[in-house]
Amino acid sequence: MLRFASLACALFTCSLFTNSVSAAPVVLSDIKGYGFDTERQLQQFSVLVFDDASGKVLARGDTSLVQQYPQAKQLSGKGKTVLPGLIDGHGHVLGLGQYLAVAELRGSDSEQDAVNRVAQFAKANKDAPWIIGRGWNQVLWPTKQFPTTALLDEAVNDKPVYLERVDAHAGWANSKALALAGITKDSIDPPGGEIIRDSKGNPTGVLIDNAMALVEQHIPPADENAQRRALNVAFSHLLALGITSVHDAGVDTDTVKLFQQLAAEQKLPLRIYPMLSARDPQLPEWLAKGIVDDPTDFLDIRSVKIYGDGALGSRGAALIEPYSDQPSQKGLLVTQPDKLTQIMQMTIDAGFQTNVHAIGDLANRLALDRFEQLVPEDKRAASRHRIEHAQIVSPKDIPRFAKLHVLPAMQAVHATSDKNMAGDRLGVARLRGAYAWRSFVDQGSIIVGGSDFPVELANVFHGLHASVTRQSQDNQPEGGWLPEQKLSLTEALRSFTVDAAYGAFQENSMGTLAPGSWADFILIDRDIYTIPPQQLWQTEVEQTWVNGKQVFTK
Structure with a gap:
């Protein structure tokens, strides 16, 4: 059974959990640490120093750091691998x-x-x-x-x-x-x-x-107590998987207010970046209030989720040309073009990040057209607008993401889940722009990695495996599906750490384990850089830390 750290002790001493307000630094040594620098380049370290009062990383490096903090609490990671806390850039x-x-x-x-x-x-x-x-x-x-x-x-x-x-x-x-x-x-x-x-x-x-x-609309809604219980179940599940931050894709007013209540009560055990749902009738009021910039980064509110089309499996993804396996259908535009323009304009004018769900190539093109039309050229890079999924994109539209500074927020596991039907739905030609991670990365686009849980399992290591191998967990197909779109392990890890943080304007405070960032990190049961890529999905999280506090132990 999964337990919170307050109920059990793993590698570290129990005294650490009971002294949560101590200002003394903590030195975690004997680890295989991986993080990133300000240029998003991979850095290795064997010692991590953090302040468990401020929740910030103080330093990282080799064993010489230990002597620089003689008054610190000394903890041993016993040779375990440490990664930045994982960020799921698209979940529910x-x-x-x-x-x-x-x-x-x-x-x-x-x-x-x-x-x-x-x-x-x-x-x-x-x-x-x-x-x-x-x-x-x-x-x-x-x-x-x-x-x-x-x-x-x-x-x-x-x-x-x-x-x-x-x-x-x-x-x-x-x-x-x-x-x-x-x-x-x-x-x-x-x-x-x-x-x-x-x-x-x-x-x-x-x-x-x-x-x-x-x-x-006829299903009885859950009351607030039921929602709180559901959120707590989700929090525990996510922390057990090493996920310390989630971009919650499409949240209504009641849920955002519940997040705010939990934050005020200091009962948010991980960081939430909610995207306000464009379907919520109170969206104009939220936009009028302006961005909520939480200095603790537990609840930053500055984005809106807009729904462009449906999904590929149900033939709801909006395509430019008919489905190859059902020529009478082209999919569905969940938000009609005029309405899409209206909502995007309203969101952009309010200074909020605009995140459009677009799976089919038509939906992606419609979203890109509007970003080009509505966002002034000198504000494109700073706005960091996103297309959620960017799953099937016309090859000639892929370069527009870089030109318009639109971030593709993609879910690696969708490719390995969809590989058995995507070819039937799309035909060979359209697959050239489908699940095209390498094409995006090579042109300089920053991919916001996610899982789309609970559509897929909320396990980032499944996403890392899919990114690197383009295979299912039984290593099929041999060599990978559309293998030319594989990512390196470092590129994949970036998408679930510092690059996902970039997609929420948080790259300076999380996703790197650089000095000054939040001490959000995990200990895992293997060194992902020394195992065969086919085993990445088997990685298990042994401990999860948020703000310098241990919140999960296996």
């Missing part, structure tokens, strides 16, 4: 906590398998008014076809069931849920959404993108 914190409390469908190998899991969950949660689940992926099933209400109704017919696809861009409902939502043969598809229908026009139970809201 509340969603993760809620995900850990619903039916787990990730990895189900057939529709029947998914239904069996739902039935077991329903049996164990008889008092639940709704059965909620997440994680199914029809691409992994033998038929590769969307599911229907039929099997789901056989398993649960006395209460509504709603199951999100793994990418959260499609939902699967039973007949009870469809009836509660009033979805019938005569229902009209909402803009930016689709009700999947059978040959007779009847709803099958699957809803794409904006159509999901037809059911979701």
